[in-house]
Amino acid sequence: MKAVHFGAGNIGRGFIGALLFEAGYETTFLDVNDKLIQAINDQKQYHVALATDEKEETLVQNVSGINSASDTDAAIRAISEADLVTTAVGPNILQHIAKLLAEGLRKRYESNQQPLNIIACENMIGGSSALKEHVFTYLERAEQTVFSELYGFPDAAVDRIVPNQTHEDMLRVTVEPYFEWVVETADLKGGQPPIPGIKYVDELRPYIERKLFTVNTGHAAAAYLGYLKGYSTINEALQVKSIRAMLQGALKESGEALIRTYSFDRDEHAAYIERIIQRFENPHISDDVTRVARGPIRKLGPNDRLIRPAKLYTEATGEPAGQLAYIISAALKYNYPNDPEAMELQEQIKQHGYQKTLETIAELPASHPLTSAILNYLPA
Template sequence: MRAVHFGAGNIGRGFIGSLLAASGYQVVFVDVNEQIVRLLKERGAYRVIVAGERQEEQWVRGVSALNSQTEREHVMEAIAAADLVTTAVGPHILPAIAPVIAAGLERRFTVHQQPLHVIACENMIGGTETLKTHVFAHLSAAGRQLADEHVGFLNCAVDRIVPNQTSDDPLAVTVEPFFEWAIETRNVIGAVPPIQGAHFVADLGPYIERKLFTVNTGHALAAYLGYQKQYQTVQEAMKDSGIRTSVEQALGESGAVLVKKHGWNEEEHRSYIETTIGRFINPSLSDDIVRVARSPIRKLGPNDRLIAPAVQYYTLFDSVPSGLVKGIAALLRFDEPSDAEAAALQQTIEQSGVEGALRQYAGLEHDHPLVVAVKEEYAQMKQMDLR
């Protein structure tokens, strides 16, 4: 079996590529980083360090790589011969890789019409559907018809913490033991692609929301509250009993929303929360707070990790979720100079106040009870400023 994977970064090598190789695929990484591409070609293997209670070293073998800028023809040939195409490039790069994927599909259809699955493993909702839209924009009318018949674009949800890398080896990558790769079966052509460790689900929505409202929500709270106390890593912040209590409270609130909406078993979800907390305090990892906290405007969006569960909690229970409110207030206090969104957010707050920022970025009107509560929490944080 052959897989073409776009993105030879830490997630690509340490998560997706690793699982594909373990599943028996010959993996061809496609990237623009010439050093990484060259080393993958030369070595044909790389190390993955699983950082748990005891570090475990795994070797991923039988891999190769192509430079998408200088070896476009070879990339097209690889897609034409592939059984699976995956990506882990970042949502903003999907439009850039769509033309070569489309060209590869056009070439494939002239040779054979065997089923192919495409899975975009990005930290976004509907990533593969987004990629499909970009790819179809570059296909001929005949190519679009053949792709509809023979190419299954499968949405997925991925979850694995890949911390800051400290190895001298450019190919070595450290990852946490936990991972989840949920793939929606709705658009499968024929049989599901064999992927060790992945699980296939009929409806991806609840899995995406569970991750967003638990992992992303908790990560964000730890980072924004930790930034207020000048901690450097999420792991340091979670050693602070006050921050840990706030994170647990917020996840209890977002968890109540999930249990109510999806009819989940409360104890099972509590176990998932405890597993998530355990991931945040893993002493073998080092999650930089500024990295986790960056892009606060995006993370303040109405469908994102803090506002969405807070609004849904208020709607379902007619009560203000104080843990989530604390996280939102801490986000509004994030003023990291190196982050362009943080600078823009602070300028908005200076000009329009907290309520103006929440109206502009979160879609909340000034008289919404959440806005009132966030303003109060923000004022308290400002008064107790430790920086």
């Protein structure tokens, strides 16, 4: 079985690539980082180590790479011959891989009419659906009709903390032992890809929202609050009582929103939150606050980890989500100079002020009770 995976980064190698190998796939990584692709083709294997006392390792084999920026023909051929396509490139990059993917599907259709699934493994709601929309902008109407029948874009949720890697061997990845890869069955074509690590579900929404609004909300809270107080890593930030209390308060609010929306069991959800905070505290992982905080404009989007749970809470309880509002105000202050989105955010705030910026990037109108709760924590 052949898989093509876009994005040979932390999640690509450390999570999806490892699970594809264990399931028996031969994986071709497509990436625009030439050094990474060369290393994959030189070594033809890499190690994934678990962040545990025992540091258990898996040797991932049957891998190769293609520079999808410079060798588009080879990339298109690989897609045309694949049994599965996956991505872990970042939500904002999906639009940039769409043209190549469309050309790969077109070439594939010329030579065989076998079904194919394309699974976006990104931190976003509806990642594969969004990728499908981008891909379809490059197709003729008739192609869209046929490809809709043949090619599935099942949405997915992925959960595994993979921090920035600092090994001498650029392919080696250290990952937390926990992982969850959930795929919605509705848009699968030609049966379920035989990957033991995947959990197939009829309805993804509760899974992805529970994950995004607990793991990612909590992590973002530690990152933005930690950055504001001058800490470099998530572990350092979590040792500060006030940050920890704020994070727990934020997860209580997002938890309330989730429980009311999806009828989750209250005690089970409390235990889920505790397990996640323990994952953040893994002593074998050093995770930079700037990695977890990266892309603040995306993270302040209307459906992302801060604004959506805060809105859901406010609408469900009639009270503004005070803890989340404080974390949103910290995110609005995020000014890490090496993060282009942080710089763009600060520029928008400088030009238009906090309220207008919130209206633009978070789609929060001035009249929403959450808006005034956030603005209360910010300079006028």
